[in-house]
Amino acid sequence: MLLQNERSEIVxxxxxxxxxxLTSGTGGNLSIFDRNEGLVAISPSGIEYEDMTPDDVPVVDGAGKLVEGTRKPSSELGFHLALYRQRPDIRAVVHTHSVYATTMACLHWEIPAVHYxxxxxxxxxxxxxxxxxGSEELAARVAETIGGYNAVLLxxxxLVTVGxxxxxxxxxAEEIELVAQIYYQAKCIGTPVIVPEGEMDRVIGKFATYGQKG
Ligand SMILES: [Zn+2]
Incomplete structure (x- = not known):
């Protein structure tokens, strides 16, 4: 079986x-890109996460052609592939309809540095x-917007996140949903104070060496 570990991880x-x-029903989708093999394991379209097995996870090539599996890939395969082309440093994409992040997206707001x-x-x-x-236009918009960020509101x-x-x-995806909820709540009762850019640079630097890394 191609990408056995990756397909288990998707499940x-x-x-x-x-x-x-972070999602409900069959919403949202996830993928992993094996850059050595040039193959992507992506969640299938319309299968309940509880019922999904690694066999249900299709494997496609970099052009989106089905290489192994019997299920249809997620309808958002286009932006997953566009992100892998745009960002050589990433190997995974997660897409959710999490409630607070999506609330911001429905207001057409960005999320500023309201929390570190x-x-x-x-x-x-x-x-x-x-x-x-599911459109090519959406894939293009997401790839244009991601820049060096690890999250984009649609x-x-x-929400789409990469890593x-x-x-x-x-x-x-989990942390940005938490921050979106905090931003919403802070906005409800006052004016959130935004963390200055220089301090955020310091935090981003600390994140690079946080936890068990290095
Ligand atoms: Zn979606």
Whole structure:
């Protein structure tokens, strides 16, 4: 079986995405890119995360052609591939419809550095202009907007995060959802104070060596 470990990871993190309430039903999608093999494992379209097995996870090449599996790839395969082309440093993409991040996206707001955890994305979480789900236009808008950030809001749609592995891209999605909720709540009762750019640079630097790394 091609990309056996990666396909198991897609199943495992799909269930985590539901448990963490980052999505509901069959919404959202995840992928891992094996850059050595040039192959992408991506969650299938319309299969419940609880029922999904590694066999259900299709494997496609860099052009999106099905290489192994019987299921149809996620309808958002286009922006996953566009992100892998745009960002040679990433190997995983997570897409959610998490409620607070999506609330910001429906207001066409970016998320500023309202909390230092925004550093999981960068200086902010930018917003990609609206385009129909699953369209080539959406893939182009997402790839144009990502820059060096690790998260992008999709107008009237949701959130996309990237990382060097699936665990990191997933952590970015969790932290940005938390920050979006805090931003919402702070806005409800006052005017949030934004962390200055220089301090965010310091935090981004500290994140590079945080935890068990190095
Ligand atoms: Zn979506």
């Amino acid at each position: 495992r993190f799909g269930r985590k995405m539901l448990a963490a309430r 955890l925004v550093a999981f994305s960068g200086q902010k979480v930018p917003l990609a202009p609206y385009a129909t789900f 107008a009237n749609h949701g 060097p592995n699936l665990a990191t891209a997933f952590a970015v």
